[in-house]
Amino acid sequence: MELKWVILVLAVLMYALVIVFQDKKVWFTTFAGILCIVLGMIFPGVIFGSAEGQVSRLFALTNAFGTLINWNVLMIYVGAMTIAALFLYSKVPAKIADWLVSIAPSTGVAIVLILAMTGIISIFVENVATVLVMAPIALSLCKKLEMNPTMFMVGLAVMSNLEGTATLVGDPPSMIFAAVANYNFNDFFIHEGKLSIFFVVQTGLLAGCIFFYIVFAHLKDKSAVQSEPVLSAFPAALMLVMIFGLAALSFASPSLSKIIPEGIMNLSSGLFVIILAAIGVLWYSANQKKNKSEVWTLIKELDWETIFFLMGIFVVVGAISGVGLLKEFANFLVHFCGGSKFLGFVVILAVSILISGFVDNVPYIMVMLPVAQQMGAGLGMGADLFMFALLVGSCLGGNLTPFGASANVVAMGIVKNEGYPMSFAKWLKVGGSFTIITTTASAIVLWLLWS
Structure with a gap:
């Protein structure tokens, strides 16, 4: 054998x-x-x-x-998770949501604004954490209106999943994509002079907001939630430094690579984010007067499981590639598509949506990214179009079912605890419609920009 x-x-x-x-x-x-x-x-x-x-x-x-094992990606993930945890602790996201409710002309519009803000926070904060910080706001508003919170909670989950794709620090699949495609932070916005994946995903966000506006348009009354005081603006400042610092590193990389050893340069983004995270933990300990046990709890509750999960997947995918299986699979797909770029685009997008609706998208995207690259080469074109299709399909496809993403599972658990258990069919009715609408909108823009 x-x-x-x-x-x-x-x-x-x-x-x-x-x-x-x-x-x-x-x-x-x-x-x-x-x-x-x-x-x-x-x-x-x-x-x-x-x-x-x-x-x-x-x-x-x-x-x-x-x-x-891509240590740069792992350091970015650990650092970004730490900063995100401090950002949520600061109550800044909740305060922004309160403000959105106060300025909205109706409750229906307020809900859509909160869902849009959920998506925007999820660009920089892990999806499950985003849902958990926004859920109390959603539940409070629903109780005031004596309204079933199910649709609102589904909205929080699917909008957080949608926007996690938009930037390098949004979600593990985006970090893995950046590592394979050699994308820096700025490449997610502009790459080779074209609008990149960030703007493709924003098309999906716009389509998602329209979808939920139609769902909640009947709520005309004005309501408000109880405002929470902000504990500190420092974590928000740290988050902004991380975002703009990563952008600056992306711009400066060509110049820095001439004076900094390659090994260190390849880890520069990860080291930068880890240092910021360390500063954040020191602030949490000293300024917020947290004891060692509380600091340890903050660090311990980060998603360490995903880190070790990714390490194993990195090695397995490397082995699959090393023995030539990915190249053989890519050649099969090229043959199946008969040399058609459009058919290849549709196949990758559709298969990614279906598989990611039932399977964790991290191992899937790690296997398929090299395949997408090989397909591009086999069809005599660049790989960006196919890799973008894979990223969009695998991340947005997680909204298809109640267990397609961790944020979905958390949202279902919350509404069940509130006395509104949700069936697979009911989720599919909402999540399926949302997935089709947002993915179609993003795919059209992606094809127009990159085909």
Whole structure:
């Protein structure tokens, strides 16, 4: 049995177990990653390549940990999560939502504004955290109106999932895409002189706001929620420094790369965000007078599971690529599409929506990004169009079902606790419609800009 089929069976088994046992997924990906490294050491040069033509068992180990695992992405994720947690602690997002309610001409418009703000916060804050900070505002407003909160909570989840795609720091899939496509922070806005993925996603946001305006337009009365005082503006300032600092690093990278060693330069964005996060934790401890236990709780409650999950996936995908399976799959798709760029675009988009509605989009996008690159090469064109289609389909497709994204699961849990359990069919009616509308709008703009 060829080694590539062993790797394929291992990967398929890993994905199947991740799907069935979501709460244990980090164990399966970690074990699969370790097994791939062991196989790479037993069969040096076959899976992870060789160092300057010299086959080495040690190279398999160092390549897996030093090259395949993208430490820059992981540092950005940990740092951004920390800053986001402090941002939510500061009560600034809740204060902004209160202000939106106060200026809106009707409750229906206020709800749409809160949903739009949820999306905007989610550009920089992890989706589940965004839903959790906005949920009390939504529930308070619904109780005042004696209104079923289900639609509002669904809106919070799907809008947060939508906008998590827009920037490099929005969600893990965007960070992974940036690592594979070699995109910096600014490339998400303008790339090769064209409007990039940020503006494509904003088309979906606009379509989503119109959708929910139609849903809530019947709410004409004016209402308000109880305002919460802001604890501090420092985390918001830290968030802004992170955003503009990443943008500045993107602009300065060509010049800095001439004077800074390549190894450090490749980690510059991650180091910058980690340093800002460390400053934030020191502020939380000293300025907010938090003891060691409270600081440890803040750090411990970050999404560390995703970090280790990503590390395992990085190695497994590297092994799949190393034995040539991704190239073979890409060639199959090129043959299936008959050389048609449009058919390839539609196939990647549609398949991504369907799969991401049921499967975690992180491992899916990690496998498929190299395939999208190979498809672009096979069709004699750049890979950006196909990679963008993959990113849009896999991230927006998570809105399709109640378990397509973690934010959806959290939203369902909240409405269930409020006494409004939600069925799969009811979610599909709202989430399915939202997914079709927002994805179609984004896909049209994406095709017009990048085809």
